[in-house]
Amino acid sequence: MSLRLRLNLLIAVLSLGFLATLTWLQIDSHRSLIQEEIGASHRVTVQMLSTAAQASSVFGPAPSVMLGFLQRLGPVHADEIRLYSADGVVRYSSPSSTFMAGRHAPDWFEALMRPKLEATVIGLQGARIEIIPDASSAIVEAWGSMAAVFLLGLGFVTVLHAVLLLFLRRLLRPTEADARRLVATSQELAENREVMRLIQAGIEDERKRLARELHDELGQSVTAIRLIATSIARSGGAHGRAQGAGKINEIAAGLYDSVHRIVRELRPAILEQPDIAAALVELGREWRVRHPDIELTLALDGDLGDLGEALALAVFRSVQEALTNVLKHAGAVRVRLALTRRDNRLEVAIEDDGSGPAEDLTGSGRGLFGMRERVAALGGSLDAGVRPEGGFSVRIMLPLQGDSS
Numbered sequence: 001m002s003l004r005l006r007l008n009l010l011i012a013v014l015s016l017g018f019l020a021t022l023t024w025l026q027i028d029s030h031r032s033l034i035q036e037e038i039g040a041s042h043r044v045t046v047q048m049l050s051t052a053a054q055a056s057s058v059f060g061p062a063p064s065v066m067l068g069f070l071q072r073l074g075p076v077h078a079d080e081i082r083l084y085s086a087d088g089v090v091r092y093s094s095p096s097s098t099f100m101a102g103r104h105a106p107d108w109f110e111a112l113m114r115p116k117l118e119a120t121v122i123g124l125q126g127a128r129i130e131i132i133p134d135a136s137s138a139i140v141e142a143w144g145s146m147a148a149v150f151l152l153g154l155g156f157v158t159v160l161h162a163v164l165l166l167f168l169r170r171l172l173r174p175t176e177a178d179a180r181r182l183v184a185t186s187q188e189l190a191e192n193r194e195v196m197r198l199i200q201a202g203i204e205d206e207r208k209r210l211a212r213e214l215h216d217e218l219g220q221s222v223t224a225i226r227l228i229a230t231s232i233a234r235s236g237g238a239h240g241r242a243q244g245a246g247k248i249n250e251i252a253a254g255l256y257d258s259v260h261r262i263v264r265e266l267r268p269a270i271l272e273q274p275d276i277a278a279a280l281v282e283l284g285r286e287w288r289v290r291h292p293d294i295e296l297t298l299a300l301d302g303d304l305g306d307l308g309e310a311l312a313l314a315v316f317r318s319v320q321e322a323l324t325n326v327l328k329h330a331g332a333v334r335v336r337l338a339l340t341r342r343d344n345r346l347e348v349a350i351e352d353d354g355s356g357p358a359e360d361l362t363g364s365g366r367g368l369f370g371m372r373e374r375v376a377a378l379g380g381s382l383d384a385g386v387r388p389e390g391g392f393s394v395r396i397m398l399p400l401q402g403d404s405s
């Protein structure tokens with residue numbers, strides 16, 4: 001039950017208690033008053049009629065004299081007077097008092113207020129007078145005054161209740177400071193949720209980036225070791241050299257598998273070189289040294305000096321992976337790497353004259369997939385597949401933001 005409802009109920013119970021007490025006090029006081037008033041009136045009437053009865057025989061036959069007296073007397077407040085003949089016939093009954101005539105109190109109230117007074121009988125020669133206390137007018141009068149007091153009390157209690165409720169509402173209503181605090185807290189919560197969401201998204205992005213880096217960084221080196229070891233083993237040198245080369249190959253193969261396993265969970269390493277042209281020239285130089293039997297040509301076109309770190313890194317890693325794929329899958333003699341800045345986009349192409357893929361490209365490899373992810377993150381696109389003239393090609397298009405040239 002809410003605090004406001006409990007306070008409401010408490011005030012209502014107290015109000016009703018107050019009204020009930022007020023009513024009971026009124027009833028008690030009016031009942032005593034009626035008892036006293038009717039009793040006193042009755043005593044006066046009895047006294048007066050006793051005196052009149054004693055004097056009546058002096059002026060003639062007592063019943064007739066008394067009848068005349070009573071008829072002249074008319075209604076008597078708070079008493080009903082009846083004159084009976086000796087044979088019990090009612091010869092006179094006093095008219096009702098005009099005071100409060102036509103008005104009535106409820107029966108339960110009448111029963112509650114009616115005083116316990118006995119009728120008085122006065123004997124005459126040949127007749128008797130009966131004086132019956134009559135409190136009905138007094139009871140109606142008490143009812144009227146009590147109803148007025150009750151209504152007044154009810155009005156007072158209702159107004160008091162309403163005032164108290166207004167006061168309580170104001171007292172219990174959250175202040176402006178409370179409301180501001182609530183709004184601030186809920187905003188803080190919403191911000192915290194947003195921060196948590198951003199952190200989660202950041203962690204996910206970082207994991208993907210690390211996985212890509214691990215794949216690109218280590219995958220290339222390990223593939224190179226395997227190829228060198230294979231060529232040593234094939235060179236037909238001393239038995240020990242061949243065995244060692246075989247071992248290197250074996251270890252490199254194991255390392256490669258481990259890298260693949262790790263790649264699925266994690267990905268590291270950052271290229272800190274934003275000058276993509278210089279980075280690719282260096283990459284090409286190293287590649288040619290390592291793989292002298294494959295002819296690599298490099299074509300750089302347009303201003304490639306200020307592409308931004310993210311874009312330069314994406315291009316560098318993609319080229320690394322594409323060249324590694326040439327070594328792994330193509331069996332090529334020639335590879336061409338072209339980087340062209342055209343209008344507001346950068347185009348990258350890595351083409352070889354190898355045998356093309358052994359099967360379709362939907363295998364478990366992560367290389368092309370990672371390249372696509374990188375490129376898509378920068379708003380670009382990647383196409384990879386068999387060239388019409390034979391061999392394999394990877395084509396990348398990257399938009400250059402804010403470039404209007």
Ligand SMILES: Nc1ncnc2c1ncn2[C@@H]1O[C@H](COP(=O)(O)OP(=O)(O)OP(=O)(O)O)[C@@H](O)[C@H]1O
Nearest residue numbers: 325326329330356357358361365366367368369392
């Ligand atoms: N230059 C290429 N010549 C022939 N086939 C290629 C060439 N590049 C990619 N492929 C084919 O595309 C597939 C997908 O390449 P991707 O780089 O995604 O995977 P992977 O090289 O097999 O494995 P990972 O890169 O994860 O080590 C390769 O398995 C291969 O069949």
Ligand SMILES: [Mg+2]
Nearest residue numbers: 325365367368
């Ligand atoms: Mg690959």
